[in-house]
Amino acid sequence: MSAMHLCLFEDPHVAGLRPLVDTRAVYDLRLGGRTLLETACDAFGPSGLVLHARPIVADVTRHAHSSAAVNVLPDGGDVLFVNGRYVAGAGEALRHLTEAPARTEARAFVQNGSLVAAWVPEASARLPDDVLARPALTANVARDLPVTDLDDATLLRRPWDLLDTLRPALARDAEALAGPPVQASLVDRRHATTHESATSLREEQIHLGTGATIKPGAILNAEDGPIVLGANVTVHERAVLRGPCYFGPKTQVKIGANMEGVATGTWCKIGGEVHDAVLQGFSNKGHPGFLGHSVLGRWCNLGADTNTSNLKNDYGTVSAYAPDEGRFVDTGRQFAGLFMGDHSKCGINTMFNTGTIVGANCNLFGGDFPPRYVPPFSWGGASGFTAYRLDKACAVAERVMGRRDTPFTDADRALLTALFERTQDERAEHHS
Structure with missing residues (x-):
């Protein structure tokens, strides 16, 4: 298996977290001692980090995370796409996602119609080059993939x-x-x-x-x-x-x-x-x-x-x-x-x-x-x-x-x- 990259993405539902996301990508929100991004990286331990950011916050995201690729997929490698609103706490949802890289086939993980994550081996070879620049990233990544429901996943929807x-x-x-x-x-x-x-x-x-x-x-x-x-x-x-x-x-x-x-x-x-x-x-x-x-x-x-x-x-x-x-x-x-x-x-x-x-x-x-x-x-x-x-x-x-x-x-x-x-x-x- 090639190196696993973690891609945190922003979906259309991030707008529900205004005003906190007006000036940052959603995964840069602080949960406690760590941000959503830091919590996810600690949970998944990727070999590389890719960040999908809305156009309005893309440049400040690049400045804040100079070591990560922003809106660019790696040249080769498997990608675990994870919703930036996902709180990577303990539970069955996290277990499913941490075990996903052991799969040889692609799979989407959803909750109530929202894409929580998608495991896509050899993602850069299988996905369009501009997939991260498209507003509807969730539809582009999850289309035609087999699905696992994650009932206990926590996705932030509102500031409170x-x-x-x-x-x-x-x-x-x-x-x-x-x-x-x-x-x-x-x-x-x-x-x-x-x-x-x-x-x-x-x-x-x-x-x-x-x-x-x-x-x-x-x-x-x-x-x-x-x-x-x-x-x-x-x-x-x-x-x-x-x-x-x-x-x-x-x-x-x-x-x-x-x-x-x-x-x-x-x-x-x-x-x-x-x-x-x-x-x-x-x-x-x-x-x-x-x-x-x-x-x-x-x-x-x-x-x-x-x-x-x-x-x-x-x-x-x-x-x-x-x-x-x-x-x-x-x-x-x-x-x-x-x-x-x-x-x-x-x-x-x-x-x-x-x-x-x-x-x-x-x-x-x-x-x-x-x-x-x-x-x-x-x-x-x-x-x-x-x-x-x-x-x-x-x-x-x-x-x-x-x-x-x-x-x-x-x-x-x-x-x-x-x-x-x-x-x-x-x-x-x-x-x-």
Whole structure:
């Protein structure tokens, strides 16, 4: 058998994950300590990686994954095509997919009409050269293949699905990223620094990255799940961390913070009370205020005393706006807070209602609750909105990214320009 390549692909259903996928390929979404892509690569162990990306995010995907082939199949080799929305957790679905490369014949794996994966030996010889450039990749790959149904496969469909997968992902990722339990006490782990006055419970479930620092009076309680601190994370004085949690490299957990069931990407600042939330990376929620059952994109900033409601007064299920359908849908969840796209900001004392969707590159300010759907590139608040000028949005993005030693590339500018133009009708409808 020739080398097995893993191809993660985007299908038409990724639009249901807006606004989080407006600025990234779906497999770059963070589940917990790892992204969908990282989780899949660890599960399948491919010899090569191919990424299928929508045209609008193809260039930023190339920049983010320079070692992977983007929208190009390998010259020779067998390919396991896997839906980028698939969560590679334990179960029968994963077993079927990991055993697929032992087959000599091609096969499709589906769930409720959605292609979860396809095993295609000698794919480059059997598939059209431009198959990865076609929007309907799923139909091109799966046509005329024998089918296996995967009843237990998990495919993300909406942003709030990340809340359902968060705690299981944090448990899996602690083992995958940090390894087995550690028996040494925190103060004896010489690769990190823990003040002797810090309090810890179930220390074997607490994992410290190189250069991590735990300041005086901090409390880390891993009784209900592991706590993983990435490299150079700082947990400041009197912060309380209840597992499961993962804090990405260089993240600052602020003084007096109250954290539970939290995952952050790289270089975040996080404080106040945060409960069951994902920060994709490079975002700030550094001040008092509550953030619960929420997902923030990258390069977001929440002003001081920003609060999100995550529970309705009648304790009913929360609805949220689905931009791909242009209507509110039932999340099926009793708890759902804020879902914010990349590069969006809000001013001090902002209040978000349950199930609020904020698109990418929004600047929100003023009193009262903003609408429960704010389209991309909106400027204003409850009293009304206008379009956030593209040139100004790009200038702010470049300035903010520079503060985290990250260049604002031509690919970033082209993506934001395309997104601005693509969402003009949404702004016209919702700003009126």
